[in-house]
Amino acid sequence: MVRLAEIDPGMRAFLTHYKCPPIDTHAWSRGPNLSERRVALISSAGLRRRDDRPFDIGAIDYRILPMEKRDEIIQDHTNASHDRTGYLQDLNTIFPLDRLDEMAASNEIGSAADYHYSFMGATQAQALEPDVRRLAGLLKADEVDTVVLCPV
Amino acid sequence: MSGIAHYLEDEGLSTVVVALVREHAEKMHPPRALAVPFMLGRPFGEPDNRKLQTLVLRQAFALLKAEAGPVLVDADVPELDNTGEDVWVCPVSFITKREETDDVGKRVEREIAELRSWYELGVERRGRTTVGLASVTVHESAKLIARYLSEPERPDASDPVNTTNSLRWWASDLKAYYWEAATAQPGNDPARSLENWFWKETAAGELLLQLREQCMQHRAEEVRDIGLYMGGDLECQHYVESWREVDAS
Numbered sequence: 001m002v003r004l005a006e007i008d009p010g011m012r013a014f015l016t017h018y019k020c021p022p023i024d025t026h027a028w029s030r031g032p033n034l035s036e037r038r039v040a041l042i043s044s045a046g047l048r049r050r051d052d053r054p055f056d057i058g059a060i061d062y063r064i065l066p067m068e069k070r071d072e073i074i075q076d077h078t079n080a081s082h083d084r085t086g087y088l089q090d091l092n093t094i095f096p097l098d099r100l101d102e103m104a105a106s107n108e109i110g111s112a113a114d115y116h117y118s119f120m121g122a123t124q125a126q127a128l129e130p131d132v133r134r135l136a137g138l139l140k141a142d143e144v145d146t147v148v149l150c151p152v
Numbered sequence: 153m154s155g156i157a158h159y160l161e162d163e164g165l166s167t168v169v170v171a172l173v174r175e176h177a178e179k180m181h182p183p184r185a186l187a188v189p190f191m192l193g194r195p196f197g198e199p200d201n202r203k204l205q206t207l208v209l210r211q212a213f214a215l216l217k218a219e220a221g222p223v224l225v226d227a228d229v230p231e232l233d234n235t236g237e238d239v240w241v242c243p244v245s246f247i248t249k250r251e252e253t254d255d256v257g258k259r260v261e262r263e264i265a266e267l268r269s270w271y272e273l274g275v276e277r278r279g280r281t282t283v284g285l286a287s288v289t290v291h292e293s294a295k296l297i298a299r300y301l302s303e304p305e306r307p308d309a310s311d312p313v314n315t316t317n318s319l320r321w322w323a324s325d326l327k328a329y330y331w332e333a334a335t336a337q338p339g340n341d342p343a344r345s346l347e348n349w350f351w352k353e354t355a356a357g358e359l360l361l362q363l364r365e366q367c368m369q370h371r372a373e374e375v376r377d378i379g380l381y382m383g384g385d386l387e388c389q390h391y392v393e394s395w396r397e398v399d400a401s
Contacts, residue, residue, distance in 0.1 A: 020154075020179035022180065022181070023154075023158040025159070025161065025162045027158065027161035027162035027183065028183055028220065028221055029164050029165055029166045031166040031216065034213050034216060037216075044153055044156075050284045057374070057377065074282050075282065075324075076285060078320060078377075078378075081381075082192040082193035083191055083193030083343045083347075084193060084282075084328070085341065085343045085346040085347070086198060086199045086343060087199075087282065088328050088331055089200065089335050090199035092199075093194050093195075093198060093205070094193070094194070096208075099196075099202065099209055108210075108213075109213070125180070126155065128155060132159040132160060133159055136163035136164075136165060137163075139160075139165060144165065146166045146167070146216065147157075147166070147167045148168050148209070149153040149154075149156055149157055149168065149169045149170065150153075151171065151172045152172075152192070
């Protein structure tokens, strides 16, 4: 298991001191059996379609990633400290849309959402709250009940 | 990611966080989190490993069965070696050597030409490319970086916001082009080896290091930041220096 003590000393220093203010919503949402769930992915990798608006430094907004446009997804994250060589060979290394599709085809999950989303990370969570709550409305409109949050 | 999970859960959606930094999940206690032992930038393991990517998703979904939370579980997945420094050999061998010209811009132009067939092979095999943050070709990106190095104060570079976005997109496209070319053939290409090859063995890496140095001296903070974020290891070194005093206290 990788722990902070085992990763690059620079990133360890940064991540150790990175502020993580607690959010005490204590919310807990149940759902149907996995084989009936509709699943969306949300990334913090600054993913966007090639022809979509760029992310600005410190951006707190999100981009919509239609399943059918997955081959147009590129990473617009400002930081260079995380690996990109995996993602450029295979998007599923950071955003496993193909795997989700396969699990839907084999009825492990109910279905994969038509739309998925990305923020650009390295932002304090509280700043994202208004956009995340708006995004929840979009997800529910797509009948999504389950979200996998994918870091980078 | 953990903060987003709290808000979505509060809106009635079930969430699972895949956590690369377990310590952050411990602090933020999202409702459900699966801690994975992979390097930053590879939350689902490694490229073209369908079995491992599916395994991570299955273990994440398994947390949905919990009756109450927060739940934080370590993933039961194999350890991966991303270094491979002793075994990896780049399939690309440049014809143009440094002794032929000191003009790094010209050497980058030649490297791009020499890599073209490898890059196109990779695009054909994968059916996609990650090049394209900038609205110009990779060849033009390299030329624009070289021009910025020689004329950092030209009129169209006076706006820090436009300058920073352009610089990081040109640099990102250049790196993506090289790495896609170097990984065009199927097989395991360790992340650390690919990083070392780009920064230590290519003229493009040399060009970006020069660009980084110049950005770090710029009067505008936005441009200095872009220099800071241009090279992974160098960015990490900055963090070491930034936090040394904090660690000592």
